[in-house]
Amino acid sequence: MDIDKLRALVELARVGTMTEVGRVTGYGTSAVSQQLAALERQVGTPLLEADGRRVRLTRAGWRLAEHGRGILAAVTAAELDLAAGQAPQGPVRVAGFTSALRRLLVPALAGLRAAYPAVTVQLRDAEPDETEALLDDDRIDLGLVWDYTLVPRVWRHVHAPLGSVPMLLAVPPGTPVPDRIRTPADLEPLREVDWIGNSRGGGDDELAQRLCAIAGWTPRVRHRVDSLELLADLVTVGQGVSVLPADAPEATRVRTVPLDLVRTEQRAWSLVRAGTGGWPATRAVLGHLAGASGWRTGIPTG
Known part of the structure; x- marks a missing residue:
């Protein structure tokens, strides 16, 4: 056939x-x-x-x-x-969300080039839905995607964990919330406050909805942005509340509040199409992601 x-x-x-x-x-x-x-x-x-x-x-x-x-x-x-017995070589097309590209892939490029000069990385910025579609169409070899512990996703492709980071509430100055969110009542001051969502995907909106549902109400999303820098600007001038990864540089610019109420983490995953995880060049890239980040990296074998 x-x-x-x-x-x-x-x-x-x-x-x-x-x-x-x-x-x-x-x-x-x-x-x-x-x-x-x-x-x-x-x-x-x-x-x-x-x-x-x-x-x-x-x-x-x-x-x-x-x-x-x-x-x-x-x-x-x-x-x-x-x-498999050949030295890694050839292009590896990678798509992923900006934070993963900046924190995982870019720091790994120099070491990858020194170890495997015949491997070339081609990267593109993409949100998880876009990344899965690119894998569907065989337009990339490796995807870096994210979800939340409160909003888990079912991935269509072979996946492995790259790591996780706690999510924090980013609140405007003077917002009357405690220093840590421990009970549903601690969220009550945010009931009438505007929220900031993501313009390229619904994950942030759904995370906010599930958090606020614990307190018995629905958040009012006013702004939708993709840039964390812009998000921090809006929070700083009192335009809304949002969620931020704890290791994002923008988290140092705003007041952040840990969410002890429920485990709330952003999880990073690697994705490959079934049967391609053993390609030497892809495995070389994944191995250097682990070395550059210090995160525990899962290397798909399917």
Whole structure:
């Protein structure tokens, strides 16, 4: 069975249209259609059926696509196994949230270059949803993502923990809250205060909602920003309350209050596609993340 044709079917099951399959695989829509027609002839059963002006998978098509995901992962794993004895080399495309890139990846680059000069890192700033989509499309090799202990996520790709950091409340000057949030009543002074959320994802909003739900009310989100510098500016001038990682430089600019009420941490994770965690260059990058940060780094093996 031709791997490229099988990959076209797997991608159609995932993205839903010939046009999107063409975008992901780099083939034109006509070429994708020809690949799928050839695969149907090869297996001897219809894999697609008309759905208005589009096509959808038949039951046989869905079954083959499910098998195909495992087959493609196994092929990738076999290729990586053959390459495992080679010195790390080639590009590693990394996407991650800004804090992870600054605290984990950038400090590791000099040591990585000295140890493995044939490895090149290509990085891009991306939030977790964007990073997972990039992995889906095979546009990156390694993702650095985050979630919260109070808002855990289910990752679609092979993941391993990189570390965690406590989250703090950032409050404007003069806000009448205690020095530590120990009980739901300690949050009461924030009931009528505006909150600051994230403009690129809903994780911060959901964290605020779950915190405030413990006290029995819903936060009022007024501003949405992505920059921690801007967030700190807004808190400083009394424009709202937010959450900040304890190790963020901006946490030193504002009044912060620890959250003893419930374990509230930001967790960092590494993500790779199934079957690619053993690629020597990817493992080299992950190993240097651990060395540069001092955090316990999990290296995916799937």
